[in-house]
Amino acid sequence: MQKLFALTLILATFAAHAADAPDIPRPTATLENQQISESSGIAESTIADGVFWTHNDSGHPPVIFAFNKKGEHLAAVRIAGAQAIDWEDIASFEFEGEHYLLIADTGGNRARKTLYVVKEPSVENPPASAKVEWRITFSFDGPVQDCEAVAVHPETETILLATKSPLPDCRVYELPLKPEREVVAKQIARLKIMAVTAMDISRDGRRVVLGTYGPCAEYERADEQSWADAFAGKPKFRKMPPRKQGEAICYGHDSRTLYLTSEGVPAPLWEVPPED
Numbered sequence: 001m002q003k004l005f006a007l008t009l010i011l012a013t014f015a016a017h018a019a020d021a022p023d024i025p026r027p028t029a030t031l032e033n034q035q036i037s038e039s040s041g042i043a044e045s046t047i048a049d050g051v052f053w054t055h056n057d058s059g060h061p062p063v064i065f066a067f068n069k070k071g072e073h074l075a076a077v078r079i080a081g082a083q084a085i086d087w088e089d090i091a092s093f094e095f096e097g098e099h100y101l102l103i104a105d106t107g108g109n110r111a112r113k114t115l116y117v118v119k120e121p122s123v124e125n126p127p128a129s130a131k132v133e134w135r136i137t138f139s140f141d142g143p144v145q146d147c148e149a150v151a152v153h154p155e156t157e158t159i160l161l162a163t164k165s166p167l168p169d170c171r172v173y174e175l176p177l178k179p180e181r182e183v184v185a186k187q188i189a190r191l192k193i194m195a196v197t198a199m200d201i202s203r204d205g206r207r208v209v210l211g212t213y214g215p216c217a218e219y220e221r222a223d224e225q226s227w228a229d230a231f232a233g234k235p236k237f238r239k240m241p242p243r244k245q246g247e248a249i250c251y252g253h254d255s256r257t258l259y260l261t262s263e264g265v266p267a268p269l270w271e272v273p274p275e276d
Contacts, residue, residue: 032072046094081131085107108146117132141173158177161173162210171189198250208230
């Protein structure tokens with residue numbers, strides 16, 4: 001079914017937006033660690049420029065991997081106390097003076113989903129494991145949703161989640177960053193975008209990108225504007241490189257450059273520069 005999503009989206013959206021898109025870039029590197037066979041999320045470190053974290057999709061141990069822009073392996077860290085039922089995305093953020101990673105176990109049709117928050121490990125002297133600082137168990141307000149895209153905005157202490165659908169019907173939900181108990185995600189937007197597989201918020205908090213198997217969609221947020229209002233605006237579509245199964249996207253430190261991985265061994269890494 002995922003392959004059908006990918007083919008449908010690539011044919012439809014590439015044709016719709018090709019005229020306005022820049023040339024497709026080639027991969028800038030491949031990931032050295034061949035244990036990364038199903039890269040399903042990517043986040044740039046908030047500690048070190050040019051360091052990235054990723055993880056595999058379902059059916060793998062609860063391990064996150066670090067690498068640099070050359071694809072060189074830096075660390076493999078097991079998340080102690082976490083389950084990897086269907087890990088779909090990862091996000092990096094700073095909060096109350098600490099550096100964190102959020103890992104989303106949110107795929108499939110389970111009514112309850114889990115988000116794990118860990119302190120970002122050092123890649124200078126990487127530990128074998130990292131503990132879960134807090135976990136968020138939640139359900140969606142309404143029908144069970146397949147969710148493969150999450151992002152964190154620490155300024156508003158908000159987590160955004162975008163659902164994946166074979167139809168142009170992406171629903172965006174919001175959660176508090178540190179709830180005291182199990183919570184229900186609140187729907188804040190409904191977008192005419194299909195097969196959303198990844199999401200990230202720029203470090204300056206001004207942009208959010210939704211990745212798909214084809215182009216990505218970017219929304220801009222003005223000062224003091226809510227995310228719900230930002231999603232009510234018109235997105236900017238950016239053509240992305242054709243990938244075997246592209247399920248990972250993130251912003252770089254400049255809040256404009258995009259980085260992508262894809263499934264496969266060795267996994268490719270793309271750097272997509274700003275358009276203007």
